[in-house]
Amino acid sequence: MATEIKPRKVLDKIKPYSPGKPIWELQEELGLDKVIKLASNENPLGPSPKGIEAISAGLTELNRYPDADTAALKEAIAGKLDVKKEQLIVTNGADELITLMSEAFLDEGDEIVVPSPSFSEYDFGADLMGATVVPVPFDEGFQFNVQKILDAITEKTKLLYICSPNNPTGTYLSKSDFDELVAAVPKRVLIVFDGAYSHYATAEDYTDGLEYVRADKNVLVLQTFSKVYGLAGLRVGFGAAPETVIQTILKVKEPFNVNSLAQAAAKAAIADDEHVNASIESNTSGAKELYQAFSELGLSYVETTSNFILVQLGPDAEKLYNDLLAKGVIVRYGKIWGLPEYVRVTIGTKEENEFFVEVLKEVLSK
Ligand SMILES: Cc1ncc(COP(=O)(O)O)c(C=O)c1O
CATH class of the missing domain: 3.90.1150.10 (Aspartate Aminotransferase, domain 1)
Known part of the structure; x- marks a missing residue:
């Protein structure tokens, strides 16, 4: 019917x-x-061979629910990135984190600012909540233009996405440009720094954004285990941000969002230099x-x-x-x-x- x-x-x-x-x-x-x-x-x-080993070891425990707090994985990430465990949230791929941030921060009529073209999930999260996407075109050669980004911010802006290196252009925002943004963006706007591809970026003036999280700036850094760690099929990503931001996002997270094999593999992969x-x-x-x-x-x-x-x-x-x-x-x-x-x-x-x-x-x- x-x-x-x-x-x-x-x-x-x-x-x-x-x-x-x-x-x-x-x-x-x-x-x-x-x-x-x-x-x-x-x-x-x-995939990371150490990740595969960890999966095999975890198979006999599949009758158990995974750790809702992803404590062991958070500890491994915190150690590797020199941030506090309380500054971390682990999600079912970085995609889930984008949706959770949208649910946590966007009301109908709010705006997100996105240097564009970029990763489509930012728009998806905004659309889902009835928020508006404000795209900011790149300059010649797909370079970021800080002034244009700042000009796009209004009273309604809640999230500013900076994908660096940017998907699909492969270009990045320099550290001095990011400094300028962090200093100028109003504190009521969360800057989401998408570092899904950070490991590949080797330029001298590149920042992976984490130093701003350590300095308790108004920045959430998003990373994923789907790229350099080779675990896209398992779906693990995470965010690092000031504790208050993490506390808010945790309110909309389902308890068992990251399965146990994914947690174990990601913990091993992050140590697999x-x-x-x-x-x-x-x-x-x-x-x-x-x-x-x-x-x-x-x-x-x-x-x-x-x-x-x-x-x-x-x-x-x-x-x-x-x-x-x-x-x-x-x-x-x-x-x-x-x-x-x-x-x-x-x-x-x-x-x-x-x-x-x-x-x-x-x-x-x-
Ligand atoms: C820029 C960017 N952010 C986030 C993601 C999502 O990663 P995940 O596989 O962890 O959901 C991708 C995946 O392609 C991406 O390109």
């Missing part, structure tokens, strides 16, 4: 998230043997290989401080994106970010990068 129940009005605005196509789906659709996915900024080296360093090294050399290939093909790209590259394929980008798909290479098409001439490619293993470049050459020469 068809239902007549009406959804909340704000849902009219919300379209379900469209993730990159999974490998199996493309394989089934096109009967391809080899498919590579460079579309979701995952770690191509795989070998895996983290190998992942960063592989990413740095992969970026160089891809830059060189793009230059040889006469394609412009945005220099990245992250594990993905935004590359300009020109007016035929959509066709080229589909041609790549048909040959087993999944990247992200830029139209979703208002960048119809671009694709975003995740830096893969050496072998994946080579396969991507080979197929890119083929589709460009057609």
